[in-house]
Amino acid sequence: MVRINGLALVTSALLVWLLPPVAARADGSQATPGDVLYQPSVGQEGKDVIWVPTPDALMQAMLDIANIQDGDILYDLGSGDGKIVIGAAQRYGIKAVGIEYNPDLVALAKRHAARAAVNDKVTFIRGDIFKEDFSEATVLTLYLLPQLNVKLKPTILAMRPGTRVVSNSFDMGTWPADATIELEGGRGYFWVVPASVQGRWQLGAHGAKPAAELDIQQSFQLLGGRLLLNGESLSILSGRMRGEAISFTYGTRSANGDEPRGTFKGTVRAGILAGTLSDQGVDVQLSGGRIGQALRSRP
Ligand SMILES: C[S@@+](CC[C@H](N)C(=O)[O-])C[C@H]1O[C@@H](n2cnc3c(N)ncnc32)[C@H](O)[C@@H]1O
Incomplete structure (x- = not known):
């Protein structure tokens, strides 16, 4: 076992050494050796839900509906490769934070953020969305599962009134959405956390x-x-x-x-x-x- 790990380590080191310092990526940016050593596959296991990135068009629509303003702080719960966090920081210049359980995805997101030159605006926390504190968020994005949304619901309802919440694909059970996004490639749900007036x-x-x-x-x-x-x-x-x-x-x-x-x-x-x-x-x-x-x- 030790020999195999040792062999894997040596192979990785060799691969890093053999790789050219940078390699061109499809979007014209530069890949790093880390990207080559770790390439996530759509549908791979995650702690509570698999990794599937939100499609670009739906991501844009989710950010649009959140009506992001200067001073907003966006959190993406289960941030995957960081695309929503990075997209929000790039497009609106706001602070954005991702919480992601998989350390390899966190490292990948950080590399993407460096290439997008938004390092100073984004933070990726390697942690569990059910344990980490995201109460400072004014905008929350989710692409989880119906039962995970429902589990998060009490925490979200206790957030500052006015916090905007956008979920790719899944609703929030008995909490009706304030608006929905319908695109050919997907659906989103939007809520504004209501103040309590009961x-x-x-x-x-x-x-x-x-x-x-x-x-x-x-x-x-x-x-x-x-x-x-x-x-x-x-x-x-x-x-x-x-x-x-x-x-x-x-x-x-x-x-x-x-x-x-x-x-x-x-x-x-x-x-x-x-x-x-x-x-x-x-x-x-x-x-x-x-x-x-x-x-x-x-x-
Ligand atoms: C469907 S993907 C969404 C990725 C990203 N938010 C997006 O929309 O492109 C869900 C992500 O949640 C992560 N995840 C699953 N359970 C988690 C947990 N308990 N805490 C933090 N991240 C988790 C998975 O590793 C995966 O990257």
């Missing part, structure tokens, strides 16, 4: 005594429940969160259908729910906190 809120106008009470029933980004407006109990007819942004229509429900009466659009930040209530054409600015907590002014 429960009762008391809202007032300019510190006047509370004019409205909300009792929100939240299922991921979808909202229902009741609005108590100047003593009148109304239904939240359709509502949703998009990160910290909240919007809903309210009115009455009857056997003949919903009768909308007004809308609310606002934000939930630092425990304060604030926004504009448009009730039968009249706009009122409302803000407040959860019932049971003292009302606070905006920080």
Whole structure:
């Protein structure tokens, strides 16, 4: 066994020595001896899922839908050869991080990053996506499996509201997507982590005594429940969160259908729910906190 390992080592060393210092690659960049010694094959085993790279067109569409801005930090969970991490850093100049269990793929990704001259922007962590901390991400990309997405779901839902999540091929079980990508060569799913607003809120106008009470029933980004407006109990007819942004229509429900009466659009930040209530054409600015907590002014 030792002899075989020793032989393999000598063969590798010889191969490195015999190789020209650089070799041309199909894309015109230079291959290093490391590339020749390790060439991954599509479909090879991974810890929890095999390696298959996201096709270029789908990768572009995934980055597009994430609406990446300066200051974003992208994490690719199970980063393979690093193509999404490198692509994001190249295209948007943002910091991007890959977490990958296979050390050979991590080394390959680092070589690709060096060739793409994005070393200063990217980091590849050799680790397990179920153990490493990716909470600083503002954009998360995945190409895993349905059951792995579902396992990650509680961690993702606990991330900062507004974090964008894009998954190649697989959904998130009961958490409906905010949007989907349909391409000839594949499909993607997109979510924005919603702020948590479940429960009762008391809202007032300019510190006047509370004019409205909300009792929100939240299922991921979808909202229902009741609005108590100047003593009148109304239904939240359709509502949703998009990160910290909240919007809903309210009115009455009857056997003949919903009768909308007004809308609310606002934000939930630092425990304060604030926004504009448009009730039968009249706009009122409302803000407040959860019932049971003292009302606070905006920080
Ligand atoms: C389908 S590939 C996707 C590669 C890359 N994200 C892309 O879209 O091109 C999944 C990758 O996850 C890696 N992987 C599998 N289980 C993992 C785990 N528990 N922690 C980190 N990486 C893992 C595999 O080695 C593989 O490279």
